[in-house]
Amino acid sequence: MKGIPELKNTRKIVHSSLKFIQEKCSNNGAFDALSLDDHQYAVYTLALSFSELEAAKSFAEYAKSSSDFEKCLASCFIAEVVHSINTRLLSSPKDFGAGDWSLATTSFVSEQLSSDNLSKIGKEIIAKNGHIEAMDLTDNQKLIKRTFGQFADEVVAPIAQDIHRFNMSIPEKVLKEVGGLGCFGLSIPQRYGGLLRDDNEDSLGMILVTEELSRVSLGGAGSLITRPEIVARALLMGGTEQQKRYWLPKIASGEKLCAIAITEPDYGSDVASVQLKATPVSKGWILNGSKTWSTFAGRAHVLLTLARTESDKSLGHKGLSLFIVEKPSFIDEDFEVKQSSGGCLSGKAIPTVGYRGMHSYQLFFDDFFIPETNIIGEKEGAGKGFYFTMRGFTGGRIQTAARACGLIQASLNKAIQYTKSREVFSKPVADYQLTQVKLARIAIYLFAARRFTYAVGRLLDKGEGQMEASLVKLFTCRASEWITRDAMQMHGGMGYAEENDMSRYWLDARVLSIFEGTEETLALKVIGRSLIERAGSI
Amino acid sequence: MKVLVTAKRVVDYNVNIRVLNDNSGVDLNNVKMSVNPFDEIAIEEAVRLREADKVEEVIVVSVGASACQEQIRTALALGADRGILVETEEDMQPLAVAKLLNAIVDKEKPELIILGKQAIDGDNSQTGQMLAALAGIAQATFASQIELKDEVATVTREIDGGLETISVKLPAVITTDLRLNEPRYASLPNIMKAKKKPIDIFTPTDLGINVEPRVKTLKVEPPAERQAGIIVETVEELVDKLRNDVKVIP
Numbered sequence: 001m002k003g004i005p006e007l008k009n010t011r012k013i014v015h016s017s018l019k020f021i022q023e024k025c026s027n028n029g030a031f032d033a034l035s036l037d038d039h040q041y042a043v044y045t046l047a048l049s050f051s052e053l054e055a056a057k058s059f060a061e062y063a064k065s066s067s068d069f070e071k072c073l074a075s076c077f078i079a080e081v082v083h084s085i086n087t088r089l090l091s092s093p094k095d096f097g098a099g100d101w102s103l104a105t106t107s108f109v110s111e112q113l114s115s116d117n118l119s120k121i122g123k124e125i126i127a128k129n130g131h132i133e134a135m136d137l138t139d140n141q142k143l144i145k146r147t148f149g150q151f152a153d154e155v156v157a158p159i160a161q162d163i164h165r166f167n168m169s170i171p172e173k174v175l176k177e178v179g180g181l182g183c184f185g186l187s188i189p190q191r192y193g194g195l196l197r198d199d200n201e202d203s204l205g206m207i208l209v210t211e212e213l214s215r216v217s218l219g220g221a222g223s224l225i226t227r228p229e230i231v232a233r234a235l236l237m238g239g240t241e242q243q244k245r246y247w248l249p250k251i252a253s254g255e256k257l258c259a260i261a262i263t264e265p266d267y268g269s270d271v272a273s274v275q276l277k278a279t280p281v282s283k284g285w286i287l288n289g290s291k292t293w294s295t296f297a298g299r300a301h302v303l304l305t306l307a308r309t310e311s312d313k314s315l316g317h318k319g320l321s322l323f324i325v326e327k328p329s330f331i332d333e334d335f336e337v338k339q340s341s342g343g344c345l346s347g348k349a350i351p352t353v354g355y356r357g358m359h360s361y362q363l364f365f366d367d368f369f370i371p372e373t374n375i376i377g378e379k380e381g382a383g384k385g386f387y388f389t390m391r392g393f394t395g396g397r398i399q400t401a402a403r404a405c406g407l408i409q410a411s412l413n414k415a416i417q418y419t420k421s422r423e424v425f426s427k428p429v430a431d432y433q434l435t436q437v438k439l440a441r442i443a444i445y446l447f448a449a450r451r452f453t454y455a456v457g458r459l460l461d462k463g464e465g466q467m468e469a470s471l472v473k474l475f476t477c478r479a480s481e482w483i484t485r486d487a488m489q490m491h492g493g494m495g496y497a498e499e500n501d502m503s504r505y506w507l508d509a510r511v512l513s514i515f516e517g518t519e520e521t522l523a524l525k526v527i528g529r530s531l532i533e534r535a536g537s538i
Numbered sequence: 539m540k541v542l543v544t545a546k547r548v549v550d551y552n553v554n555i556r557v558l559n560d561n562s563g564v565d566l567n568n569v570k571m572s573v574n575p576f577d578e579i580a581i582e583e584a585v586r587l588r589e590a591d592k593v594e595e596v597i598v599v600s601v602g603a604s605a606c607q608e609q610i611r612t613a614l615a616l617g618a619d620r621g622i623l624v625e626t627e628e629d630m631q632p633l634a635v636a637k638l639l640n641a642i643v644d645k646e647k648p649e650l651i652i653l654g655k656q657a658i659d660g661d662n663s664q665t666g667q668m669l670a671a672l673a674g675i676a677q678a679t680f681a682s683q684i685e686l687k688d689e690v691a692t693v694t695r696e697i698d699g700g701l702e703t704i705s706v707k708l709p710a711v712i713t714t715d716l717r718l719n720e721p722r723y724a725s726l727p728n729i730m731k732a733k734k735k736p737i738d739i740f741t742p743t744d745l746g747i748n749v750e751p752r753v754k755t756l757k758v759e760p761p762a763e764r765q766a767g768i769i770v771e772t773v774e775e776l777v778d779k780l781r782n783d784v785k786v787i788p
Contacts, residue, residue, distance in 0.1 A: 067568050129554045133570045139608040140729055143615055146550075146572065147724045182726030195726050205726065 009103035018535035020097030043528035051475040058455035079112030122436025148212035160217035179254025193249030203457035214406025218508040219357030227258040230392035238388035259300035261291040269521035272317035278307035287365040297361035322376040322385035343368040354507030397473040404476035411487035477512035484509040542648040546574040576654025582721040585617035614732035615724035621737035634749035636668035641745035655713040666713035676706035
């Protein structure tokens with residue numbers, strides 16, 4: 001599998017473009033990050049291209065020891081990546097530098113991307129009903145996948161469409177069962193009541209559970225463990241031993257449900273500019289200001305809240321601290337918590353087109369008192385809230401990639417099921433070439449997305465992969481959009497019907513590139529910037 | 539009291555079964571494998587008996603390739619205490635499996651053996667009955683309810699005419715029907731704990747059993763595809779079609 005010359009050539013094309021931009025952004029030999037904004041289109045495109053290259057790399061690596069069919073999927077994916085990156089980067093020398101067209105050879109590409117090859121893959125994936133058991137999972141991991149797959153199909157799937165259509169809050173029964181099965185403790189070490197072995201990390205369990213739950217419902221189950229994941233990561237990095245011992249077991253058991261309050265009406269991606277004001281008072285702090293897009297804030301008992309503890313605004317992200325705000329759990333779309341000291345916290349759910357079940361809230365803090373023990377890291381943690389938040393977000397990003405994989409698998413299954421049973425001009429839609437080609441492309445991207453997600457999960461377990469977590473989120477979430485669109489298209493009118501799960505997948509996929517770091521912020525600020533900075537050395 | 543249960547490795551019930559091009563068998567490449575659902579019911583029943591303090595230990599046995607450890611781990615995660623794998627690459631048929639299980643029964647001396655009434659791959663429904671005969675103990679097949687009291691198992695059986703309740707003296711073999719219970723989901727902590735539970739591995743030779751297949755598979759074919767039906771207007775027409783076209787009535 002390794003050593004496909006076309007892939008190497010495309011890597012060269014990407015690298016020469018990165019150097020081209022680096023030179024343009026250099027001032028007297030020094031890299032000037034500010035001038036990157038003059039090349040946003042190129043940086044964005046390069047970040048996307050690089051995410052595809054990395055996906056191809058992990059797929060090729062896996063395919064070396066996989067079945068023939070998976071090898072076939074991997075080759076096809078590599079051809080697709082090579083072709084689309086070459087076309088993008090070689091088309092505009094002004095933006096990407098004068099690339100070497102001679103590197104863009106096409107015989108491999110045209111063989112792989114022919115309708116003959118694609119429809120052959122399509123037929124096979126239809127015959128397999130979209131099910132391909134991964135070959136590199138341990139027995140335990142397979143068991144986790146199977147158990148949660150079954151749980152998702154039997155317990156969550158029957159209510160998933162109603163949660164969406166009637167904008168219901170996730171039923172208590174689902175929360176209890178998900179908690180009872182141990183899901184909230186996936187990223188919490190055993191010594192704090194969770195499931196992680198104390199001597200090593202294992203992201204794959206969390207990825208598999210998320211993938212299976214998201215396959216039936218993104219809002220109704222698949223996103224439940226994102227919040228405890230983020231809170232746990234932040235606490236593990238910044239919390240005092242006492243805080244860890246107090247909070248983590250409660251989060252792991254599901255006794256305390258979590259939400260995250262970082263984004264503000266005026267500051268979203270620009271986390272460093274957060275304004276919610278924390279003023280020191282006797283034995284604690286009072287919070288004033290507002291937060292928005294705080295998903296699950298109603299049901300949550302704990303809001304991980306980022307606030308400005310330093311009045312000196314020039315401190316920027318170094319003036320931020322992270323608080324654990326406690327509140328009662330509410331099922332309603334509006335809530336209000338009044339303190340005897342006169343403080344108040346109120347919340348109001350924002351209606352959304354999809355991703356329903358958890359509700360996303362606008363929050364208002366009015367002289368809301370927080371005891372001094374609830375600032376993460378206590379005295380040591382003051383001013384470090386930004387870093388703890390970022391650690392939490394890395395966990396959120398890999399999780400979101402897993403959510404995207406689940407949604408893609410759901411769309412593939414649904415499209416296969418429908419096109420097999422629906423006849424058009426007296427034969428099943430699945431028997432037509434165009435359907436087979438479309439299903440093949442979905443399958444190819446599904447397996448690429450999944451391989452990439454597992455690979456980054458393993459990298460994070462080794463303490464690496466901060467940027468890769470952003471790359472995999474970017475790649476999988478974008479893929480989920482055209483895939484849910486194509487799968488919906490194959491359903492014709494039925495795909496647009498509210499009663500059909502397919503319409504929900506399509507709506508839900510849209511949120512993936514928006515939350516947990518928007519596509520643009522990840523591409524421009526996290527990935528693009530870092531790629532260009534180190535362009536000389538890769 | 540000890541209970542022995544089985545966990546056969548079968549193609550998952552959700553998988554679209556495909557016959558290999560050379561008709562030698564079914565395609566197992568990248569295919570999801572599971573514990574035979576009837577065996578899962580057997581495991582659940584045994585675990586419930588232990589939770590009710592009627593049983594001290596639940597031992598799970600699987601027969602087949604090394605990959606069957608995956609199914610044993612599943613049973614351990616569902617609550618069984620330890621596992622035994624009889625490892626063989628041979629094509630296993632009911633009599634050979636029953637003989638191997640009998641050898642394990644000899645070793646372990648369980649008072650109760652619970653098996654699925656059949657496996658969803660071969661649908662033979664023979665192993666439990668053969669085992670009871672080989673071991674010379676009682677059998678109660680197709681159970682939908684089991685009660686244990688004073689060395690006697692009272693078992694409600696699902697039979698063609700309805701339900702039949704019988705009492706059998708222990709030790710006995712019981713095979714499970716669908717309605718006996720609803721198996722639980724393995725929780726993540728239990729999946730983690732299962733990693734540490736022991737699995738003993740034997741070969742048929744260790745147990746002194748010859749497992750050579752008695753039946754040779756000549757060819758595996760998919761079921762014929764169903765032809766489209768027709769709608770008949772009258773009963774007379776129906777009778778006429780049945781008699782003259784399909785020739786199923788004289």
